[in-house]
Amino acid sequence: MQTRCHFSVLIHEQAKKYGERTVFEYRDFGSTEWRECSWKTFSERVRQVSNAMLNLNVKVQENMGIFSQNVIQYMFTDFGAFGIRAVTIPFYATSSEQQIQFMISDAQIRILFVGEQDQYDKAYRVLPLCPSLEKIIIFDPAVKKDPNDPSSMYFDEFLKLGEGFPRQSEVDVLSKQANNDDIANILYTSGTTGDSKGVILTHGQYNAAMLANDECVPVGEKDRVMCFLPLTHVFERGWAFLCLTEGAKIIINTYPKEVQQSLRETHPTCMCAVPRFWEKVYIGVKEKIESASALERKLFNRALAVGRRHNIEYVSRGKRPPLNLHLEYMMYDKTVFSLVRKQLGLENPHFFPTAGSYVSSEVEEFVHTIGLNMVVGYGLTESLATVSCDHMDKVYTMGSVGRPITGISIKIGENDEILLKGPTITKGYYNRDALNKEAFDEDGYFHTGDAGYLKDGELYLKERIKELYKTSNGKYIAPQMIESKLLVDKFIEQLAVIADQRKFVSALIVPSFPLLEDYAREHNIKYGSMSELCKHPAIMKMMQERIDTLQQQLASYEKIKRFTLLPNAFTMENGELTNTLKIRRAVLNKNYAAEIEKMYEE
Numbered sequence: 001m002q003t004r005c006h007f008s009v010l011i012h013e014q015a016k017k018y019g020e021r022t023v024f025e026y027r028d029f030g031s032t033e034w035r036e037c038s039w040k041t042f043s044e045r046v047r048q049v050s051n052a053m054l055n056l057n058v059k060v061q062e063n064m065g066i067f068s069q070n071v072i073q074y075m076f077t078d079f080g081a082f083g084i085r086a087v088t089i090p091f092y093a094t095s096s097e098q099q100i101q102f103m104i105s106d107a108q109i110r111i112l113f114v115g116e117q118d119q120y121d122k123a124y125r126v127l128p129l130c131p132s133l134e135k136i137i138i139f140d141p142a143v144k145k146d147p148n149d150p151s152s153m154y155f156d157e158f159l160k161l162g163e164g165f166p167r168q169s170e171v172d173v174l175s176k177q178a179n180n181d182d183i184a185n186i187l188y189t190s191g192t193t194g195d196s197k198g199v200i201l202t203h204g205q206y207n208a209a210m211l212a213n214d215e216c217v218p219v220g221e222k223d224r225v226m227c228f229l230p231l232t233h234v235f236e237r238g239w240a241f242l243c244l245t246e247g248a249k250i251i252i253n254t255y256p257k258e259v260q261q262s263l264r265e266t267h268p269t270c271m272c273a274v275p276r277f278w279e280k281v282y283i284g285v286k287e288k289i290e291s292a293s294a295l296e297r298k299l300f301n302r303a304l305a306v307g308r309r310h311n312i313e314y315v316s317r318g319k320r321p322p323l324n325l326h327l328e329y330m331m332y333d334k335t336v337f338s339l340v341r342k343q344l345g346l347e348n349p350h351f352f353p354t355a356g357s358y359v360s361s362e363v364e365e366f367v368h369t370i371g372l373n374m375v376v377g378y379g380l381t382e383s384l385a386t387v388s389c390d391h392m393d394k395v396y397t398m399g400s401v402g403r404p405i406t407g408i409s410i411k412i413g414e415n416d417e418i419l420l421k422g423p424t425i426t427k428g429y430y431n432r433d434a435l436n437k438e439a440f441d442e443d444g445y446f447h448t449g450d451a452g453y454l455k456d457g458e459l460y461l462k463e464r465i466k467e468l469y470k471t472s473n474g475k476y477i478a479p480q481m482i483e484s485k486l487l488v489d490k491f492i493e494q495l496a497v498i499a500d501q502r503k504f505v506s507a508l509i510v511p512s513f514p515l516l517e518d519y520a521r522e523h524n525i526k527y528g529s530m531s532e533l534c535k536h537p538a539i540m541k542m543m544q545e546r547i548d549t550l551q552q553q554l555a556s557y558e559k560i561k562r563f564t565l566l567p568n569a570f571t572m573e574n575g576e577l578t579n580t581l582k583i584r585r586a587v588l589n590k591n592y593a594a595e596i597e598k599m600y601e602e
Contacts, residue, residue: 002214002245007082007203008178010245015043018247025224025266026072026252029116029140034266037072049080050171051162056111056135060085060174061183063107067091067100067123068115069254070231073139073155077113078231082184082203084174089186089198090232092579093119094572099579101126102196103188106431108132113155116140124149180204186430187234187381198430199381201234206241208423209384212405213242216391217375219270221247223350226263226271228253233580235355238385239272263345274356275363275484276581278374282363283490285340285370303332307369316368318395337370351375351392355385356580358461360484361399368398377402378459382426382439382446387418388459400458410454411445415465418452419445467585469499475557477505479585482558486550491515491543494570496588497560498596506599507563508592509543510570534565562599566592 005013014023017039024037058064064081066088068074081088089107091100093115100122104112110132114120120143123136136152138145145152165171184206186198219225225243227250229236243250248270253262263271289300310329314321321329341347351373359376367374377389378401387410389402396402404410411419425446428436440446451462463478470476479497482505486495494510513530519542520533527533543565551559570576575587589596 001247002210003247004207004211004245006175006178006180007079007184007206007241008085008175009083011039011046011079012043014244014247015039022249023244024072024075024250024252027254029071029142029254042075045076045159046079046083047165047168047171048159048162049076050083051165051167052158052160053080053084053086053111053162054167054170055161056158058084058086058111060177061087063087063089063109063186065089065091065100065104065107065109065112067093067095067112067119068139069093070227070236070252071115071139071254072252073113074231075252082178083171085178085182087183087186089188090230090237091188092230092232094579095122096572097122097126099196101129103198104130104133106188107186107198111135111137113137113139114143117143120145120152124152127151178203180207185237187232187237189381197432197435199234199426200428200430201381201384201426205384205424205426206238208407209238209386210242210245212407212424213238213386214246215406216389216403217242217353218351218392219243219246219248223248223270224251224266224268225249226251226253226259226266226268228256228259228262228271228273228277230256230579233356234381234385235272235274235353235379239353243270260345264343265345267345267347269348269350270352272353272355274580275354275359276357276487278354278363278367279360279487281344282366282488285366287490300336303336304366304369306332307337307371308365311368311371312365312398316396316398333371340370341372346372349373353377353389355379355389355401357582358480358484359401360488362485362488364398375402376400378450378461380448382448383408383420384424384426386424387420397456397458400455400460401452402459403457404459409445410459412453413441413445413447416451416453416462417465418448418450418459418461420448421445469497470501471499471505471557472501472503477558482551482554482560485554486547486560489546489550491519491546494583496570496583496585498589498599502600504561505558506596507560508566508588508595509563510566510568511543530567534567539565564592564595564599566595 003013019040020038022036023039023042025034027034064086066074066077078088112123114123114136120138124146127133137155137158139155141154180203182203183200184203185201188196188198225248227240231237251266251268253259289297306328310321310325349372353375355377364374375390377386379385379387386405387408388404390396391403408422413419421444449465451465453460467479469479477499482497483495486492491511492509493512496508499505525536525538527536547560576584
């Protein structure tokens with residue numbers, strides 16, 4: 001059952017309830033050993049952090065930064081700050097020096113917590129450029145500080161400032177004064193246009209979000225939840241906090257690239273993820289099917305057909321499957337599908353919230369087919385994550401983004417734009433008065449920039465209005481939809497559709513380099529460099545055939561007519577990706593102007 005109280009006291013209330021029960025499984029920096037932390041210890045560390053912050057003269061509603069991967073110290077810091085009514089501002093661990101300099105200066109951050117060496121080095125380099133920044137506190141004890149650095153301290157040293165809880169009476173007073181109007185976080189969105197703006201999230205928004213999500217998301221005390229997306233991401237942050245209110249156990253995965261191994265080692269029941277995670281799962285399973293024997297392929301394809309019929313045509317629509325279908329499904333579920341889930345580390349699956357970008361219907365159906373409850377949703381940083389999601393106890397439709405949560409009012413405006421109003425919606429952007437006036441209409445509805453519609457109580461997305469392309473022939477193209485259809489191919493790692501004011505659709509494609517090299521070896525294709533391989537006629541022919549197959553259901557004007565295989569990946573360093581790995585189309589258009597123009601030559 002959910003514990004409902006202000007975040008300033010949540011952890012202490014849960015510690016009274018659960019005591020020595022484990023709340024976190026985690027690994028220290030650089031360690032392969034999983035450790036446990038109890039609710040009681042969590043509460044003590046949060047109190048220490050609150051006391052230590054007061055000893056560093058942290059004031060009510062003062063902004064502090066956290067520049068780190070997901071680690072247990074991150075949680076201590078967040079809730080320690082909430083206990084004294086301070087504000088935490090999470091930075092993506094991959095943020096550039098330019099980005100953190102902007103955020104530190106914009107929010108006038110005095111104290112910055114950092115994760116490991118890379119974050120410390122960046123923070124120390126911008127220190128002279130940020131007049132407000134006074135102190136850096138380092139989570140990883142293995143970090144080597146600059147010999148000329150007098151302003152930094154390790155987290156263990158910081159905790160000693162709160163040993164024995166010397167300021168606890170003040171902490172208690174501040175916790176009692178905490179209210180729903182207090183700012184909890186400011187989340188800076190990097191944005192696909194490059195404009196960074198701080199979204200204000202209050203404790204009132206969190207309170208409303210916890211209540212509303214509790215009604216439709218069945219996470220509970222028995223769940224083991226993998227914390228995989230960065231805690232900077234509003235989806236993971238809101239989800240992790242919800243799990244804490246419900247008494248679930250959280251498994252903290254520090255390095256995203258290690259998540260598959262972490263899943264197999266810890267066997268979670270739930271995990272929130274972006275569609276790309278499930279696309280890679282789908283690609284991996286398809287690859288194994290393709291390399292299997294003819295008999296195994298036949299068996300697996302039969303299992304998929306039965307699973308689809310059982311879970312998509314009946315269960316998702318609220319219908320009871322016929323007995324013979326149910327029995328056949330149970331047989332495949334206990335044999336074929338259980339093996340797939342075991343390889344993923346998901347032997348005891350409960351449900352898996354998925355949002356953040358367009359979810360391919362092919363991938364969504366596959367995940368449900370193999371017996372994993374993918375709960376597709378929609379939300380923004382400005383809505384404190386969830387606007388809508390599938391409800392497992394109600395009919396849900398493949399292709400929708402679920403039913404609106406309690407308290408959210410949705411209005412469909414001009415150009416089918418989704419407009420939002422309710423207690424979970426931000427009051428505005430930090431230090432952005434002009435932008436705030438543009439973001440809300442006269443009735444107080446927030447402009448999402450996403451087009452969609454409501455049907456039978458479910459919300460459907462159409463396209464991102466600002467990313468809707470118009471060809472020179474007057475046809476509108478939704479690039480994300482096209483990209484999602486092609487990203488399920490194992491040979492395609494990254495993809496950017498080009499179409500705006502062009503006479504046809506083209507694409508920049510970053511292939512999976514290891515798979516491309518394997519294909520070249522198997523087919524005796526000679527090449528001197530990756531650039532040469534990407535241009536080889538045999539490779540281009542193979543890729544064209546795969547693309548043609550994947551876009552059969554598209555209208556002729558939506559189909560990719562020409563494409564360029566790139567020998568290098570899109571990167572954050574080149575400004576081509578945001579911290580959440582969304583592509584910045586304007587930057588790609590500039591960086592690959594020559595390649596794009598070549599595709600449109602007669």
